Amino acid sequence: MKRADVIVVGAGIIGSACAWQLARRGLRVALVDDGLPGATAAGMGHLVCMADNPAELALCAYSLRLWRELVAQMPEHCAWRSCGTLWLAEHEDELALAEQKQQRLAAAEAESRLVSAGELRRCEPLLRHGLAGGLHVPGDGIVYAPNVARWLIEQGGEAIVRYRGSAVALEPQAVRLADGTRLTADAVLLACGLAANALLAEPLLRAKKGQLAITDRYPPQVRHQLVELGYGASAHASNGTSVAFNLQARPTGQLLLGSSRQFDAPDDVLDMSLLATMLQRATQFVPSLAQMNIIRCWTGQRAASADGLPLLGPHPVHDGLWLALGHEGLGVTTALGSAALIADRLLRQRPAIDDTPYRPVRLLTVEEVSA
Amino acid sequence: MSKIAITIDGERLWVKVGISVAAALSMTSQPHCRLSVSGQPRAPFCSMGICQECRVSINGVRRLACQTLCQADMHITRSDNG
Numbered sequence A: 001m002k003r004a005d006v007i008v009v010g011a012g013i014i015g016s017a018c019a020w021q022l023a024r025r026g027l028r029v030a031l032v033d034d035g036l037p038g039a040t041a042a043g044m045g046h047l048v049c050m051a052d053n054p055a056e057l058a059l060c061a062y063s064l065r066l067w068r069e070l071v072a073q074m075p076e077h078c079a080w081r082s083c084g085t086l087w088l089a090e091h092e093d094e095l096a097l098a099e100q101k102q103q104r105l106a107a108a109e110a111e112s113r114l115v116s117a118g119e120l121r122r123c124e125p126l127l128r129h130g131l132a133g134g135l136h137v138p139g140d141g142i143v144y145a146p147n148v149a150r151w152l153i154e155q156g157g158e159a160i161v162r163y164r165g166s167a168v169a170l171e172p173q174a175v176r177l178a179d180g181t182r183l184t185a186d187a188v189l190l191a192c193g194l195a196a197n198a199l200l201a202e203p204l205l206r207a208k209k210g211q212l213a214i215t216d217r218y219p220p221q222v223r224h225q226l227v228e229l230g231y232g233a234s235a236h237a238s239n240g241t242s243v244a245f246n247l248q249a250r251p252t253g254q255l256l257l258g259s260s261r262q263f264d265a266p267d268d269v270l271d272m273s274l275l276a277t278m279l280q281r282a283t284q285f286v287p288s289l290a291q292m293n294i295i296r297c298w299t300g301q302r303a304a305s306a307d308g309l310p311l312l313g314p315h316p317v318h319d320g321l322w323l324a325l326g327h328e329g330l331g332v333t334t335a336l337g338s339a340a341l342i343a344d345r346l347l348r349q350r351p352a353i354d355d356t357p358y359r360p361v362r363l364l365t366v367e368e369v370s371a
Numbered sequence B: 001m002s003k004i005a006i007t008i009d010g011e012r013l014w015v016k017v018g019i020s021v022a023a024a025l026s027m028t029s030q031p032h033c034r035l036s037v038s039g040q041p042r043a044p045f046c047s048m049g050i051c052q053e054c055r056v057s058i059n060g061v062r063r064l065a066c067q068t069l070c071q072a073d074m075h076i077t078r079s080d081n082g
Helices: A013-024 A054-073 A092-107 A117-123 A145-155 A193-200 A231-236 A272-285 A287-291 A328-346 A366-370 B021-026
Strands: A004-009 A029-033 A085-089 A113-116 A133-137 A160-164 A167-171 A174-177 A182-190 A206-215 A225-228 A242-249 A255-263 A294-304 A311-314 A321-325 B003-008 B011-016 B055-058 B061-064 B075-078
Touching: A004 A013, A004 A174, A004 A193, A013 A029, A013 A145, A013 A160, A013 A321, A013 A328, A029 A182, A054 A092, A054 A328, A085 A092, A085 A117, A092 A113, A092 A133, A113 A117, A117 A133, A167 A193, A182 A193, A182 A328, A193 A294, A193 A321, A206 A272, A206 A328, A225 A272, A231 A242, A231 A255, A242 A272, A255 A272, A272 A287, A294 A328, A311 A328, A321 A328, B003 B021, B011 B021, B021 B055, B021 B075
Parallel strands: A004 A029, A004 A182, A029 A160, A085 A225, A182 A321, B003 B075
Antiparallel strands: A085 A133, A113 A133, A167 A174, A174 A182, A206 A255, A206 A294, A225 A242, A242 A255, A311 A321, B003 B011, B055 B061, B055 B075
């Protein structure tokens, strides 16, 4: 390959989407990945329009528009399903949350509608009696993110050259790999999640551990991705351990069950008592889960920024260094939007949405970095 | 030696007391337990309850063939996973 225009470090869903987007716009990309599983391999692959703060909503809504343009081209192994999300109100007082979410989504031109308790039962018969109601967001969906990432890279054709190796050091407009290879380019983009902490030699991202369980295959009985309305509060908590009910019907007939959040648990060991809490929570919404078998459980680490929003754009101090980091649990949803914003900025084009809230400079002031 | 009768996919089979469902399956003409998502036949692999390959329906409930002992009149169905 001729010298790359951009080196992308990390071939998860963010790095792959960035490499694909940059290649589409005529740049030559060197894509470096160590082959170790990261957040993309561990997550649920839910394309979900989160609306808990305006910047998060704007990026989700934009990115989901881009996903909808792409899904028709994706091969079957990417497992795209247009299932929509049903946000569930367990108690009457949560209906207010549903209404607020509905209004916020409407402001971002994302379709949603309130669902009565009776309608909930009719469209998802496995839900227990007595839930208060919910909110249906039809534009949400699911994918199998590891295969989407591989497919995006393939779509880049010869414009993307892959390097299997661990990036161990950053130099101005260069990346050094563990085997001694030194790659150079006009720009270096870090899209390697938590691994960026070591490369930047600063604790930019915090690990939020999660665990998931998946059942045996059963005849399909759940149509929507089911999430409790309290999920947002759990997802955005900055401390403590929390669980929130999240259930996804996989195309295989398996049910994928989440979710949990734990800070400062860097290992990959299952927390059995937390798993039990997750499963208890799940059976409060879908009692028949108690009769099903779980065949696998696993953990993963989300990479969280200090303010919960991703860092997208140039590093404020190091010339030629770009960041696409800190997507936490929303990396699959926001990957295409993030990639488009990165490509716009790199090519000095006007982004389709205001990217100010995601610029790294907000968390990496020049003074702090040089101090 | 005492034997018990079980059925596998509707077929009656006499087996020794104390054998596992996985062992009983291996005595039939069809070694597989289930078909994978892509239609590949799957059979007991680890035989210690870890690999989850030998999922079958036993009296209507999904079980691991390697972890379940045959009981008299047990109805075993190779799992087509719906």
